Structure formats: C-alpha cells, structure tokens
Amino acid sequence: MTLMTNVLQVLLLILLAPLVRGVISRIKARIQNRRGASVWRPYADVLKLFRKQDLVPASASFVFRLAPMVVFTTTLVVAAFVPLLHGLALLGVTGDFVLLVYLLALGRFFLMLGAMDGGSSFGGMGASREALVSTLAEAPFLLALMSVAIAAHTASIAGMVQWTMGQNFFQFSAVHALAFAALVLVAIAETGRIPVDNPTTHLELTMIHEAMVLEYSGPSLALIEWASAIKLTVVMALLIALFVPWGMASSVSALALGVASLVMLLKIAALVLALALVECSVAKLRMYLVPDFLGVASALAILAVVFTALMR
Amino acid sequence: MNHAIFKSLLFLGAGAISDAAHTLDLEELGGLQKRMPLTGTVFLIACCSIVGLPLFNGFVSEWLTFRSFLAGSEMTNLSAAIVLPLAAGVLALIGGLAAACFAKVYGVGFLGRPRSGEAGRANEASLPMQAGMGALATACVVIGIFPGLVLRSLGALTEELLPGAALPPAATSLTVVLPWIALFVLVLVGGFAGFKRAKKLTATWACGLPGLDERMQYTSTAFSKPLRKVFSRVYRAERTLEVVPGDPPYFPVSISYRSVRTTSFEKFLYRPGVDAIVTAALRLRRLQTGNIQIYLLYIFAALIALLMFMRWA
Secondary structure (H helix, E strand, C coil): CHHHHHHHHHHHHHHHHHHHHHHHHHHHHHHCCCCCCCCCHHHHHHHHHHHCCEEEECCCCHHHHHHHHHHHHHHHHHHCCCCCCECCCCCCCCCEHHHHHHHHHHHHHHHHHHHHHCCCHHHHHHHHHHHHHHHHHHHHHHHHHHHHHHHHCCCEHHHHHHHHHHCCHHHCCHHHHHHHHHHHHHHHHHCCCCCCCCCCCCCHHHCCHHHHCCCCCHHHHHHHHHHHHHHHHHHHHHHHHHHCCCCCECCCCHHHHHHHHHHHHHHHHHHHHHHHHHHHHCCCCCHHHHHHHHHHHHHHHHHHHHHHHHCC | CHHHHHHHHHHHHHHHHHHHHCCCCHHHCCCHHHHCHHHHHHHHHHHHHHHCCCCCHHHHHHHHHHHHHHHHCCCCCHHHHHHHHHHHHHHHHHHHHHHHHHHHHHHHHHCCCCCCHHHHCCCCCCHHHHHHHHHHHHHHHHHHHCCHHHHHHHHHHHHHHCCCCCCCHHHHHHHHHHHHHHHHHHHHHHHHHHHCCCEEEECCCCCCCCCCCHHHCCCHHHHCHHHHHHCCCCEEEEEEEEEECCCCCCCCCEEEEEEEEEEHHHHHHHHHHHHHHHHHHHHHHHHCCCCHHHHHHHHHHHHHHHHHHHHHC
C-alpha cells in the first residue's frame, strides 16, 4: 500500500504538471484582462508535438536527440524524490538532497549541449546564459537544503519532511524562514520564470531557456516542454513538503490520503496564484541583474546555515 | 582515484583532438562529434565525470565530500560547525563553474559545425588510442553506477589504517539507489530512442535568411563572457575597440576588437612573488664568478662563520 501510494504520487506529479502550467497561464491571462486559453491546452500541445516529425539540423550529432530524453528522465527521477500525499516518497528515503540537486544539473548540462549542437548563435547564447544562471543558483540551492538537513539531522528528503511534520507550526524557526526565502528565489531561477527568464517570450534576444530549445521540434520538443512543466510542479511540491507539510497523511488509508490530496491541491493552488501574481506585477530583470538576484538568495542561504549552528 | 581516471581520459581525448585536427584552440574546432564518434563520446563521459554529474564517477567523490560537510555540522566546535557546511556552498559554486566550463569545451569543440578546415577533415583516433580511452570511460561509468565496488574495498583499507572507521550507512544508500536510477534512465531513454524513429534532416533556423555559416556560431570566448563579466573583479579585461568610420558613417569600413584577459590574482598575487625571486636570483648571480680562488674564499668564510656560530651560540 505504501509502495502504491509512492508510485501514485509520482504519477500524479507527472500527469498533473501540464495542468499546473495551464492554470498559471490562465490566471495570468485573467489578470491581464484577457480570456486566455483553456487550462488543458498544455496537454493538447504535448499530444500534438508527439504526433509530429522530429526535425534535426543537418550538422547535429546524436547529442541533439539524446538531450531531451536525458532532460525528461532526470526530471522524472527527481519527481520520485518528493513526498506529496504522505511523508514518504519512492526515492525519498534512500535519495538525499545532493542527489536531487545534481540530477537536475545533469538534465541541464545535456540541454546546454543539445542547444549548442544546433550550430546557430541562439543556441549558444541560450546555453551561455543558462550556464551563468545555473552556476550562481547551485550554491544557494544546496546551502538552503543543507540548512534544513542540518536542522532535521538527516539528509534524506523524506526524513526532513517527517521532521518538519513533527514540529509545531508556531515554532517555525528563523532557519526555515531564511531557507524558504532562499529556495523561492532559487526556484524562480531554476524553473525559468519571471523575473529571471520569461517562458512566453518570442524575442530571441531576451530568451534563456527558450533560446536553448529554439531548434527543437516534434517529440523532442514535447519531452522538453513536459519536463519543464514537471520540474515546475516538482519544485513547488518540494517547497510545500519541506516548509508546510502539515496536512499530509500520517497513515496510509483511503480517507487520510483523500484529505491529504485536497489539502495538497489547496497548497499548490495558493502557490500557483502567488506565482501568477508575481509574474504579472514584476518585469523581467536585465540579464546582468540576475546575479544580484541570486546573490540575495545566496546571502539568505548562508545566513540559514549559520543560524542552524547558532540555534542548537 | 576518480580524478585520476577522468583527468587521464580528458588528456587522452585532448591528445586525440590535437592529433586529428592539428590544433587545440577551441575557436578552430567544432563538429568533431561527427568526425570522431568514439573520441567524442568518451570525452563527453569524461566531461560529465569531472563536472560531478550523477551516474558518472566524479559524482561519487563529490557526494562523499558533501556528506562529510553535512556531518561536520554535528561537531561540537562552533566555528567548525558553521564553516564546514558553508564550504559545501563553495563546492557547489565550483561545481557550477565546472559545468559551465566543460559544457563550453565539449559544446564548442565537438558539437555544431567545424570552425576550420582542419577540424572538418579530422579523422578518428587510431585503434590503440580508442582502446585506451574506451577502457577509462568504461571505468568512469561503472564506478559511477556501482560505487559500492570501490567504496567497499576502500572502506576495508581505511579500517586497516584507522581501526573503528567503518563505511557510514549513508554511503550504502547511494550504492543502492544509483543502479536503480541508472536502470530507469537506460530503459526510458532506450524506449524513447526506439519510439522516435521518424526524423528529418533540415537546416538550422537562421531567422528565415539563407547563409548561416560556421562563423555565426557562438565562440568559446563569447560563451564564457557573462561569467567573466560577473566575476570581472577577478578577470580584469583590457579591451580596445577601433572603428574606422566609412562614408556614410553608419557602415564602418573596418572594426577591430581586441580583448586581453589576465586574471587579477595572477597579476597581484603570483607576479610580485615571481618578480622578487627572479630579481634576487639575478643579483645573486654576481657571486658566481667562475674563479676557483673566489669559491675557496666562500668555503673558508662559511667555515669561519660556522665555527663562530658554534662557539657563541
């Protein structure tokens, strides 16, 4: 039963990810006084792309087609790390936060290579910018997770979540507040949302992620789009699981899981709304302001780690 | 040990490139993956290893280091408990920089189109070279997926040297989870590769204009430009831009751009030391006259000095 719940969690994350994306763009459209596309459109997009032909530049090597598959599979593995409905996950016990961060890095590394394989200037440009953002985002990401790991005395994601569940909400420590703030900033950079990157841009010169995938089409593009939707949802679920896990099922029964799913839906809806509001009210940062943005994240993460030692 | 494997592999790969393309300048390479499939693939494996990506051996070492930093937070010494976890942040930053660097090396050197005729005519390395690189690359992947093979024997060795030092249980969790992840990735990637047969070769998108050529690709200097700009305090670049205006002035006749990069730590940290040693050495050279009587005098003076030292010290 526990195993089934774990598998169910992963499937939920994978299958609901496009919906989360659809809802975000729908809310954004409403805020901007547009009607917006249906929330199911990301599913239609992915299905449409899977039926199309894969166009490959004549100069590209096998890396070009390998990259989307690596991106997709690593994102799937990461999805198996994150507890969603109860305090456990498929790989949540054996897999620790270092593995999680570096699996995401593996996907990103291959995406950068795939972009450079196209042989156009845009791919190289996107990869170069992604290299900048990811280099600066990695340290705060790891440090913020590490501060929680130190506080919980465990490195496994599930262990951290269970530890937080056992804490009283009103004893929410400074470590958590700082780590949460740092992780939110990193999450925005990791998933390529405004103000770091704009997923809906159509101007090549402002693109980061979009410039990297400019050369992709058909099933390859479908895999990349789906993977980035999963990544967004997984990062949200990770934030929820680490910092507000209360409401997750403590026992594996149909009733407890049902309640947990409802609570989880509400939490994700709250995050989605917050993200849409931020994206509508903030302009994209100039490229060379992004390091400052991530500098703030790093400072917060460093403070979080220092506080863990001071608050023992 | 992991470092020994992937660094040797990288050097062997570099040797194969220099042999095939007669240059090691990244700006002259490109598109080598198609010309040298095996060298390219093993070079990619080596790059993934050195960057410390999971499923390659570099990650195992990196993971162990991170876990030691985490364990450091439990120490009773307060400053150690603060500094050790923060060192993980430094390691992560270095890891990110390594990823940027090796994405550049492999991406510019092996992917895209050849940037020079030599690179376009490059041929695969000879069979013995291939065999050597292949063996090292296999070691990278095998240790990366089954780290237990090495960790167990290393653990036994540590126990021999430091009695009571056993492999922590956390390390065994990694040895369990990595093969599963590898299997999953392999099955899924294999599945996709089998499914996505239909493909069509096309030209790269050039904004609808014809004539995209290899000079329009991103160069390695351009690739690292954002990072150089962010860390501009370390890299003090000296740039000169000369534009010769034409008539009308909107279309310049020629533009020349030159950028010299020296790292500031080289200029301010190493240079003074090196300069001081060289000056001192030049001064001391006057002692060496080639005259044997002078040398005998040195020996005599040294003897007197030593005797006096022994007498009064």
